[in-house]
Amino acid sequence: MTRWPLPEPMKLALEQAQEAARQGEVPIGAVVVHRGAVIAAAHNRPRALTDPTAHAEILAIRAAAARLGQERLEECDLWVTLEPCPMCAGAITHARIARVYYAAPDPKGGAVEHGARLFDQPTCLHRPEVYGGLGEAEAAALLRGFFRARR
Amino acid sequence: MTRWPLPEPMKLALEQAQEAARQGEVPIGAVVVHRGAVIAAAHNRPRALTDPTAHAEILAIRAAAARLGQERLEECDLWVTLEPCPMCAGAITHARIARVYYAAPDPKGGAVEHGARLFDQPTCLHRPEVYGGLGEAEAAALLRGFFRARR
Numbered sequence: 001m002t003r004w005p006l007p008e009p010m011k012l013a014l015e016q017a018q019e020a021a022r023q024g025e026v027p028i029g030a031v032v033v034h035r036g037a038v039i040a041a042a043h044n045r046p047r048a049l050t051d052p053t054a055h056a057e058i059l060a061i062r063a064a065a066a067r068l069g070q071e072r073l074e075e076c077d078l079w080v081t082l083e084p085c086p087m088c089a090g091a092i093t094h095a096r097i098a099r100v101y102y103a104a105p106d107p108k109g110g111a112v113e114h115g116a117r118l119f120d121q122p123t124c125l126h127r128p129e130v131y132g133g134l135g136e137a138e139a140a141a142l143l144r145g146f147f148r149a150r151r
Numbered sequence: 152m153t154r155w156p157l158p159e160p161m162k163l164a165l166e167q168a169q170e171a172a173r174q175g176e177v178p179i180g181a182v183v184v185h186r187g188a189v190i191a192a193a194h195n196r197p198r199a200l201t202d203p204t205a206h207a208e209i210l211a212i213r214a215a216a217a218r219l220g221q222e223r224l225e226e227c228d229l230w231v232t233l234e235p236c237p238m239c240a241g242a243i244t245h246a247r248i249a250r251v252y253y254a255a256p257d258p259k260g261g262a263v264e265h266g267a268r269l270f271d272q273p274t275c276l277h278r279p280e281v282y283g284g285l286g287e288a289e290a291a292a293l294l295r296g297f298f299r300a301r302r
Contacts, residue, residue: 051216
């Protein structure tokens with residue numbers, strides 16, 4: 001079998017997740033793409049930054065907004081290795097991200113296809129297009145390895 | 152009638168909201184209290200910071216975590232002038248805030264007693280105690296005045 005190659009932004013997001021693990025952070029990475037160009041890449045850093053909001057998606061969105069000099073990221077896509085939590089899904093809505101690509105589902109902490117399913121709420125002001133499963137095996141293996149080593 | 156005086160942290164949160172309005176930001180303010188002492192106060196600043204995540208609660212939580220040098224704010228209370236949105240409610244859970252006091256309900260954007268009701272989700276990892284309505288008239292008047300002036 002020839003495995004379909006992962007899109008470049010998801011490869012970068014997985015590299016960010018690996019970097020997080022090297023730094024002792026839960027291995028989750030995120031990348032923001034604007035008109036085909038990567039404009040921000042980040043990984044989970046709540047411990048290093050002493051910041052409970054420092055998820056990969058939040059850091060990538062903040063960096064992308066700073067880079068573009070605008071609060072709204074309407075022409076941007078977010079690539080992330082794990083299904084976003086409620087905080088990050090909320091930030092995706094506020095930022096008006098156009099498309100979200102995520103690798104592994106997160107039945108416990110996710111808020112896109114699990115839990116609060118935020119983008120399906122009638123009060124949700126902006127629903128991105130959502131694509132799941134690209135790089136799922138790679139992203140899940142990183143998380144499993146990280147937590148296994150800490151048990 | 153003698154009106155029951157507002158608790159000091161909610162007065163401070165309302166002052167923060169007024170400062171937001173003076174700066175052209177949606178008037179919402181937040182304060183974090185740790186063992187009875189105010190350790191962080193912030194207002195909504197997405198425009199000034201070019202940051203879609205820069206809600207009052209997020210900025211106050213980040214400042215409080217930096218001030219205490221810890222990711223989790225287990226002994227902290229958050230006072231905020233408006234019912235938190237999904238992003239901020241998620242951050243409150245990640246930060247393990249003990250108690251949330253909010254002034255005005257937000258039927259359109261709130262995620263505590265409206266919308267996704269995040270703290271009531273079975274997957275929610277941490278539910279703060281929640282108290283609503285203190286300073287509701289003052290907080291709602293600030294928001295109404297702000298949006299009326301812009302119409």
